Amino acid sequence: MPSLLDNLNPEQLQAVTLPSQHALILAGAGSGKTRVLTTRIAWLIHTGNVSPAGVLAVTFTNKAAKEMLTRISAMLPVSTRGMWIGTFHGLCNRMLRAHHRDAGLPQSFQILDSQDQLAFVKRVLKAMNVDENRFPPRQVQWFINDQKEEGLRPNEVAPGRDEFNRRAREIYAAYDEQTRKEGVADFPELLLRCYELLQRNEVLRTHYQARFRHILVDEFQDTNRLQYKWLKLLAGPESALFAVGDDDQSIYRFRGANVGNMADFEREFKVANVIRLEQNYRSHGNILNAANALISHNRRRLGKNLWTAAGEGEPLRVYEAQTDGYEANWIAEEVQALAREGFARREIAVLYRSNAQSRVIEHALFSARIPYRVYGGLRFFERQEVKHALAYLRLLASPDDDTSFLRVVNFPARGIGARSVEALQDAAQSRGVSLWKAAAELGGKSGAAVGAFVRLVTTLGESTQGLPLPEVVEHVIDASGLVAHYQAERDGADRVENLGELVNAAAAFEQDDASVAQFANDATGADAAPLNRLDAFLAHAALESGEGQAAEGADAVQLMTVHSAKGLEFHVVFISGLEEGLFPHEQSVTEDDGLEEERRLMYVALTRARTRLYLSYARSRLLHGQTRYGLASRFLDELPKEILKWLSSPARPRLDDKAWRAEEPLPRLKMAKSRAEALPFRIGQSVVHPKFGEGVVIEYIGQGPQMQVHINFGRLGLKRLMLEQAPLTPA
DNA sequence: CTCTAAGAGATTTTT
C-alpha cells in the first residue's frame, strides 16, 4: 500500500487521498493528471470499503479509457471487472443495451456515426422536399446535434425566430421520428436517451445512484451541457464526483464543450475540495515561462501557474521564413540536424493549426527523405469498404436499418438503379414500414432485382447462424461480392486488404477480454439479456473509430494539428504557421471568446514540448491558390522576449526542385512591379500607418488617382485605403 | 454504370 502513494507530490497526494466528497482537481498540463486519477481509484479500492463495482470513470476517448484501465490493473491485484470505465458514449451505450426496453430501443439498435447521420439527414430532407441549398444538410445536422446536446427534443426547442430555425425544428422532428422508426441512434442520441432513461425511471436511477459511490471524470473542461446533466443525474446523495480538468486547455468549444461546467460544478455541488496541480513534470522552465506568460493574457480563467523543478533549459527558437515553402524546408533541415544530434524522429512533432498546412511540410520532408507520419484523416472503421461490409453485417442484425440498406442495396452493383430505390422508398413511406419490409413485397421488374438482394441478405443470415464472429465477417465480405468487386478494381488492393483486416478486427475483438467486459451486461434488471456478439462488435465498430487499427510504423516525425496533439508530449516540438489570420485563425476573431480559445490552443501547443521548442512563421503563404501576406502572430509578441532566440539566415531554396521554384516569391513581385513602376511599395512590403500601425501590402486595386491599396493590418484586419491619401510610410 | 466536367468550399474533432 505505501508503494501506491510513493512519489506523489503533496498536492497529488492530497487529491488522491481526499475524503469521499465532491472534488475539483485543476490539473495543469503535464502535472500528472492521469496518474492522480488512476491512483485515486486504486487507493479507494485498496483502503476504503469501495468495491470495483462502485466506481465509474468517464473519459472522452477510447484511448484514454484504455490507458486508465491498464494503469489501474497494474496497480491493483483485484480485477477491474466490475468497474465502469469508458467514454461517455460507451457507458451510455452499455446502459441502453442493458435497459433497451425501458429506453424504448430495440436491443440491437444500430449507432449512426457522423457520416451515417449526414446521409440520414439528407434522406429526411429529400422526403420532406426541402431545398438542400437553403438548408444545407451539414447545417441541419449541426442544428440537430446542438439541440440534443442541450438536452432538447423537437417539441422543447424554442420556436425559431428566423425561417431557418423554424424549419430546422420541423426537420429535427421528422428526423427524430424516423430514427425511432428505424431504431437507430446517433452519437448525441446515446447520451440524451440515456439521460432521459435515468430521469424518467426512478427505479433505475436510484439503483445506479446507489451503486456508483465514486464517479470520476477526466478532461472535465471538455464536457458539454448534456454530459454534465447526465453526471448530475447519476450522482446520488451518497456519490462523490471527482472531476479533473484544466480550463486553460479547453479547446473544443466549437463542438459544444462548455468550460462553464467547471464553475457550475463548483457552485452547484458546493465543492469544498479544489486542488491545483501546478508542478509540471514534462517541460523545461523556459517552455513553461512562455506558456504561463501567454495564457496570462486570457481574462476568464480559474487561475493556475505551472512550475518545474527542472532547470530553465534552452531558449525557444524562433524562425521567420520568406514563404511557407522556405518554412517547411527549414523544418526539414532542422529535423535532419536534430537526428544528427541523436533525437529519435518519433520524438519530434511538427504542429500546425489547420490540416491544409501539412501539405508543404510533407513535401519538404519527403524531398529530404525524412520518414514522417501524418495524424488524422480517415480512420479504419470510416473507410468506404469497411463501412460497406459493416452495412451488410448491420442488416443481418437489424434489417430495418434503412441507412445500411441504402448503402449496400446496389453495392456491388446489381442493377438496382435510383428509380427502383425511389419506388421502394415511396412504398415504404406510404405504408410506414422500413425499406426491408417494403422490399419483401415489392412487385414489378425492379421487384425482381430487389428481391434478389433481399434473398442474398437472408441467405447470408441463415448461413452464418451460430458461426463464430470472425467467420461471420469473413463469409459476409465474400458472399456479398465485396471482395470480388474490389479485386476487380484497379486500385482495389488496399481495400481488399482492409476487408481482411476487418476479419482480424473481429477476431481481436473476440479475444479482447476488456471489450467483452465492456459490453457484458451486469445483473441490474430483469430484462438484462446477454448481448449477441455481432451486435456487440457493431457497437464497438461505431464507437471506436479504429485509430489503433493502423500500424504504428517506423521511427517517423509526427505531423498533426494542435488539436490532435492534446494529451501528447514530445522531446522536440515545432509550432509552424504562427501568422495572424492562421493562428489565431481569422474566423476565430469574430467568434465570441474565439481569441481566448485560440490562445488556449497555443498554450496546449507550447506545453507539448519537453526540451526543445521551435516557433516559426512565413511572411507569405499560398492559401487557397493565392499568395497571402501576413504578419507574425500576436502570440509571439505575448511571449517574454528574453527567452526567445531568433534564428537568422533563411534556408536556401533548392534550385533543382521544381515545386520549390513554383513557390518562389520573386516572379510575383517582379510582375507586380513592372505593371506599375510608380507604385510606392512592393507587394509584401511592410508599411506603417499612424492609426492602424504596421501592416503588409497585399495588392493594388484600380487605376490612376482612384487606386487603392489593400493592406493586412494583422489583428486589425484587412483594410483598403486610397493610395494617394493614406499616410503610409515604409516600415 | 462509369466517366468527365463543373461547382462549391476550404478551421479545429471524438464519439
Next chain:
DNA sequence: TCTCTTAGAG
C-alpha cells in the same frame, strides 16, 4: 489551388 461532391452525358 486543390479536393471533394454531384450532375449530366455516353
